[in-house]
Amino acid sequence: MYDKLYRSLYRIRRIEEEIARIYPTDEIKSPIHLSIGQEAISVGVCEALRSDDVVFGTYRSHSYYLAKGGDLKKMIAELYGKATGCAKGKGGSMHLVDVEHGVMGASAVVGTTIANAVGYAYALKFQDKDSIVVSFFGDGGVDEGVFHESLNFAALKRLPIIFVCENNFYAIHTHQARRQRNTNIWERARAYGMLAERIEDGDTLHIHERVSAAVQALRAGQPGPFFFECLTYRWKEHVGPNEDYHLGYRTREEAEPWMKNDQVKRIGGMLETEQRQRIEQEVEAEIQEAFAFAEESPFPNASELYTDVFKES
């Protein structure tokens, strides 16, 4: 259990660190929104899911894409704009997708996929399947009208969906308290008629335990939805590979408690040294292989510009 969680946490952290390291070379042809510091939510949630469960998310997509089992080579190739990318170089970092592994896509427009996730959940219930949907979004998404419309409908139809709000307190550079009079997002969710709670400690095991209980309840036929507001913190800038504490909209002091609570270190510390090192070596090899694959892959042919506009029947 701890080894699985650690592998996923460490893998996401190291992949994003590598992306950040390579980014200044301009090999990566896509804006990147790093999840560094927020991995515990993706990992805690996705480790509770089955492969046939489905997740929808946001442009900060690397973390949940990887946690859900999205193909790493195809992800890096997509960031490089290569033909072997998960979207053949037509999506980029903000629209990672891997249908085979239940990663149904992401939107650059905040809040947009919440409704898509709800529709998918309606279909699963209609089709009498026991898989479930997870909708990831941030505290910024909660500002959007589509959040409220979607929660209302999901509650009305009692859909098999788990809403996961990754509250990192900032929409780009604007704090939640400057955007919302009532910052208790989970309470607002509960008002729509669903079980909702806030997880404040950013603890991978805690998130995993609570979400697993919700998943089991849904599988057992208990009506949804469930809602989790998970507090977290974005260590890097909104978009790009760097830190941005110099901008003055937030302080390093604010970030420090979250950095001290680094879940990669914490869960890693629960493993035997040998076991931890073996995982790290395997992950490092996998990362090297993925970046080499992306570098060696060809760019798309010119004819690709005009394909995939419509599906031919």
Place this chain on the structure above:
Amino acid sequence: MERNVSYVEAIREATDQEMERDESVIEFGLDVDDPKAIQGTTRGLVEKYGPERVFCTPLSEDAMTGVAIGMSLAGLRPIHVHIRMDFLMLAMNQLINVAAKGRYMYGGQVHVPIVVRSMIGKSWGQGAQHSQGLYSFFMHVPGLKVVAPTTPYDAKGCLIQAIRDDNPVMYVEHRLLHFKKGPVPEQPYTVPAGKARITAKGSDVTLVGISYMQLECLRAQRYLADVGIQAEVIDPIWLSPLDIDTIVESVRKTGRLCAVDNGWTTCGASAEIITCVTERLQGVHEVHVRRMGFAPVTCPPTPVLEDLFYPNARTIAAAAYDLVNGGADGWLPEEREDLREIEFKGPF
């Protein structure tokens, strides 16, 4: 034997037949299961298919459009109904940013088979926000198909085509067409996307009429015949993909094109049609063109001003007359009682 049914019944029958054929087809929107059943277009469906496949929704156009997209990703074929096209403005993010782009930005991994039905209103004081024909917004964006059938025959065939299409289709109805009757086969059939129909043969001028303006063009054709002008009338039916070949071939013959839209002319469907024709025929054939559409103002509800807001058979005939005669001599036909209404007879 030929069977005449209304446009409303054609839509209802198409939906019914497709829902019976394919369990993944579901229909929802404001009021689809209420006693009025969207002018009758959804009548009896909830009784036959149950409330999981036919249901009214909260007043949440934005999210429900996103819900339709999510359903389609999971293998359903939703039909989302809006009693006015104006309400689609609340759904633009989902339609433009997700439905239209899903297949492309996900590199072909997904497809989005949704049908969005919407209605354009006219008369009875529909006014500013119940009268807009905004399909050019959707023509502008790659990844969406747009259809605006005029006849009951096309209403049924295009809806079945749209439901079976693996891509998002904007299906635009005009409220005044709803109770028009015409021949409609009982068996299911499709009207293929991207094929226009020549609805009257002529050699002097080409009239392209979109949605309800197709009726006005057919009436104008009769006014023109009275003064010896033979107008060819074309119904594009599908605005995206647009069958420009059929229109170009007609204009190659007539040399004159009047595109009459049920919307504004600026950046509109009429502008697009005329540009495409001009690009193809310039330097090859002399072409005289004219756009007609809504007056460049907000639709007023008072009938005196509303009448002036829309093109009609007589103003269309006058414009075509001027195109043919190469000038503006102020001719306007006297109104004929028998051309106040026209029955659909085909050709199909």
